Amino acid sequence: MMAWTRRDWLYGAGMGAAGLAMTPRLLVSRLFAVEPRVTISPLNKLTDEQEIALGRKFAAQIESEAEIVSNPVIEHYLKSMVDALAAQSQRPNLPCSIKLINSHEPNAFSIPGGFVYLNRGMVELIAEEDELAATLGHEIGHVVARHVVNKLLVTFEARALLKPVLDNLNKKNGVVDRIIRKLGGAFAMLAMLHFSREDEAQADLLGFYEVLRAGWDPHGFLELFDQLTQFEKKLGGAPIRFLSDHPPTRQRSEAIRHELKQVKIEPNARKDSVAFKVFKSTMGLLPEPARKTAAGGGARQ
Numbered sequence: 001m002m003a004w005t006r007r008d009w010l011y012g013a014g015m016g017a018a019g020l021a022m023t024p025r026l027l028v029s030r031l032f033a034v035e036p037r038v039t040i041s042p043l044n045k046l047t048d049e050q051e052i053a054l055g056r057k058f059a060a061q062i063e064s065e066a067e068i069v070s071n072p073v074i075e076h077y078l079k080s081m082v083d084a085l086a087a088q089s090q091r092p093n094l095p096c097s098i099k100l101i102n103s104h105e106p107n108a109f110s111i112p113g114g115f116v117y118l119n120r121g122m123v124e125l126i127a128e129e130d131e132l133a134a135t136l137g138h139e140i141g142h143v144v145a146r147h148v149v150n151k152l153l154v155t156f157e158a159r160a161l162l163k164p165v166l167d168n169l170n171k172k173n174g175v176v177d178r179i180i181r182k183l184g185g186a187f188a189m190l191a192m193l194h195f196s197r198e199d200e201a202q203a204d205l206l207g208f209y210e211v212l213r214a215g216w217d218p219h220g221f222l223e224l225f226d227q228l229t230q231f232e233k234k235l236g237g238a239p240i241r242f243l244s245d246h247p248p249t250r251q252r253s254e255a256i257r258h259e260l261k262q263v264k265i266e267p268n269a270r271k272d273s274v275a276f277k278v279f280k281s282t283m284g285l286l287p288e289p290a291r292k293t294a295a296g297g298g299a300r301q
Contacts, residue, residue, distance in 0.1 A: 035209040036202050038090050041150045043157065046166075048094055048113075051149055053169040055113025057176045061186035062117065067289055069100040069120070077279040082116060085137050088213035089144045089206070096140060102289045106231065109190065110139040112149035123283055125227050129276035130211070130220025137207025137214075142199075144206050151193045155183070204252055208259055217269040221256045225249045 046054070078098045086096040096114035106121040116139045126132055142148060156162040161179050168175035183189050195203075204221065211218045229249050 036145075036205050038145050038206070040146065041153075043153050044146055044150050046149065046153075048091075050166070050169055051146075052095075052113035054149065054152070054165070054176075055111050055115045057169075057180060058111045058186045058190075059113075059115045061177070061180060062111070063099070065185075065187060066117070067102040069102050069286060071100075071282060071286070073282045074100055074279060077275055078118065080275075081133065081136055082140070084214045085133065085140050085207075085210045086114065088210045089140055091144045094143070096143065098136070100283075102286060104289065106228075108135050108139050110142050110148065111186075111190065112143075112146075112152065114140075114143050116140065116143070120283060120286065120289075123280065125231055126224060127227070128220065128223065128272040130217045130271045131224040131227065132220075132276065133211045133214070133216040133270075134207060134218070134220040134224045137211040138203050139207075140210060141203035141206030142195075145199070145202055147195055147199045147203065148190070148193065151195075152189070155189065155192075159183070201252070201255060204255065205259065208256060212263060212265070212269075215266070215268075215270055217265060217271045218256070218260065218263075219265075220271070222253055225253045225256075 078100060082096050082098045086092065086094065091114075094114045096116060098116040098118060100123075101117055101119045103119045104121040104124065105119055106125045107119040108117065108122050110116045116136065118135070118139075122135060123132065126135070153162060156165050156179075161183075165176055165179055180186055180189065184192070208218050208221060211220065232249075
């Protein structure tokens with residue numbers, strides 16, 4: 001694909017990984033027209049297995065508080081999408097999972113180890129499958145770039161809790177669970193994480209290339225951004241909570257349009273499918289949320 005050829009040429013010229021070592025202002029410009037090459041924070045010395053173990057601790061608390069949808073049609077469909085996107089990411093060997101939260105608040109978020117959560121309200125906002133691919137690609141982009149785990153490690157280190165967390169990750173003694181609760185619980189900790197706009201731009205671009213390689217039409221990003229803009233207008237112009245750390249939607253759209261000019265999109269790139277329509281129809285049969293929970297509303301997308 002043209003995307004790979006251009007990327008490889010830039011990396012060969014020394015313009016790939018170096019772009020992510022630049023200042024934030026220069027970083028934004030380097031994220032255009034080339035897939036970001038992920039670098040690992042010096043503080044993050046976790047193996048994939050340790051990251052997954054940490055993610056499981058957070059997932060257990062999230063799933064004890066949120067209303068997780070249990071439906072085989074929904075679960076199979078979402079898993080197939082996440083599997084396809086994750087296989088085309090820069091961490092193809094990291095197993096990703098996804099669960100749907102029964103909340104009408106539009107949101108999606110991911111945690112360390114490839115655990116992705118999607119609110120019912122986010123699906124209700126979108127019209128076609130390529131928009132859902134864009135949403136999930138963005139979240140997998142955060143996982144690939146280790147945005148959440150890097151910030152959590154900084155949080156633990158700042159409170160002199162990093163060593164006990166690492167020492168007890170694979171133990172069933174409750175130490176890590178108690179530490180997470182001591183810091184406010186999983187949802188509160190995720191809500192306190194503030195991604196930089198460069199992080200969000202990087203997740204968009206990582207997701208863009210995952211979507212492209214997995215066979216979906218990356219124009220879905222533009223359609224998704226349009227849906228978010230329309231939703232904000234319905235709220236009277238009030239910003240959607242989970243978008244507070246993101247670059248302005250117009251700026252995100254411009255970045256994707258710039259990228260679209262640089263790549264070749266196959267004529268059969270998927271925009272929608274019968275499976276997506278069945279998935280949406282099945283969601284329409286779900287009961288109303290039984291209880292009001294955090295539901296990822298404060299978690300960062």
